[in-house]
Structure formats: structure tokens, C-alpha cells
Amino acid sequence: MAAKITLVAILIFSMVIPFLGYVLGNRKEKSFKASLAVNLVLFFGTVVVADMLLFSGHIYAASDTAASAAEGWRYMAAALSTGLSCIGAGVAVASAASAAIGALSEDSSIMGKALIFVALAESIALYGLLISFSILG
Known part of the structure; x- marks a missing residue:
């Protein structure tokens, strides 16, 4: 449960931190592109890591798969x-x-x-x- 809460917090911060960096910094097109790139890398990186950590359980054979x-x-x-x-x-x-x-x-x-x-x-x-x-x- 703590891992899920931590991953959700990291996911939220990965969206908030680049936005705050753009808003509090100099609002130029180059800084917008940089903050967007950082946002994409952090967000999708967090999603991939969360996917590997949360859904890497044991696999059991299903009887009624078809x-x-x-x-x-x-x-x-x-x-x-x-x-x-x-x-x-x-x-x-x-x-x-x-x-x-x-x-x-x-x-x-x-x-x-x-x-x-x-x-x-x-x-x-x-x-x-x-x-x-x-x-x-």
C-alpha cells in the first residue's frame, strides 16, 4: 500500500514540478519546450516504473481463459x-x-x-x- 501511495505521489510531482519550473522561471518558448520534455520523460518514466513494480506478480494458469x-x-x-x-x-x-x-x-x-x-x-x-x-x- 505504501508503494502505491509513493508512486502516486511521484506521478503527481512529475507533472507539477515541470509546470512550476515554467511558471516561476522565464516564460519563453525554449523553456516551455524544455519543461514539456522534462514533464514527458518524468511522467512516462514513472508510469513504466510503476507498471513494472505494481504488476510484476506471480502468474497463475487460468482454467476458463477461452x-x-x-x-x-x-x-x-x-x-x-x-x-x-x-x-x-x-x-x-x-x-x-x-x-x-x-x-x-x-x-x-x-x-x-x-x-x-x-x-x-x-x-x-x-x-x-x-x-x-x-x-x-
Whole structure:
């Protein structure tokens, strides 16, 4: 427990010390680059050392490795289908909604047509959610 607290403290100090060196020193581009380089070296050095110290335990053979790996891939597939469909829906809604607002500002009688195009763009996220439910179910 003490090793974990020490490594967390070192990790925090590896981010704070270069920042304070830049803020308290002369704020020039060269000193910023130097403090950024020191920050990267200290931070990732601490992460590598912490990884070697904290996760270097004994390795035991697992009996249900194949089953747990397949279960993990199911969750990964469900997350990817939901996440990527939501990103696609966001891009589509951004285009369709801005075009619909522009069209409505010119002619308010096309509200239904504009609403249909925005709803079609939003349905992409729902399709991804349905796919993830079918993967998990």
C-alpha cells in the first residue's frame, strides 16, 4: 500500500514540478519546450516504473481463459457498435439539423419534411443500440 501511495505521489510531482519550473522561471518558448520534455520523460518514466513494480506478480494458469476471452470480445463488440453508431448519428444530425433550420427559416411549411430527415439521422444511433442488444442477448 505504501508503494502505491509513493508512486502516486511521484506521478503527481512529475507533472507539477515541470509546470512550476515554467511558471516561476522565464516564460519563453525554449523553456516551455524544455519543461514539456522534462514533464514527458518524468511522467512516462514513472508510469513504466510503476507498471513494472505494481504488476510484476506471480502468474497463475487460468482454467476458463477461452470462455472469458469470448465474453470480453462480446462486450467489446457491443461497445463498438453503440459508440460508432452514436458518432455517425452525431455527424448526420449536425448536417441534417443545420440544413433543416436553414430551410425552416426560409419556408415554415416544410417542418414535417425537415423533421423526418433529422429523425432518420438520429435513428442511426438506435440501430447501433439494437445491434449491441442483440450481441449481448
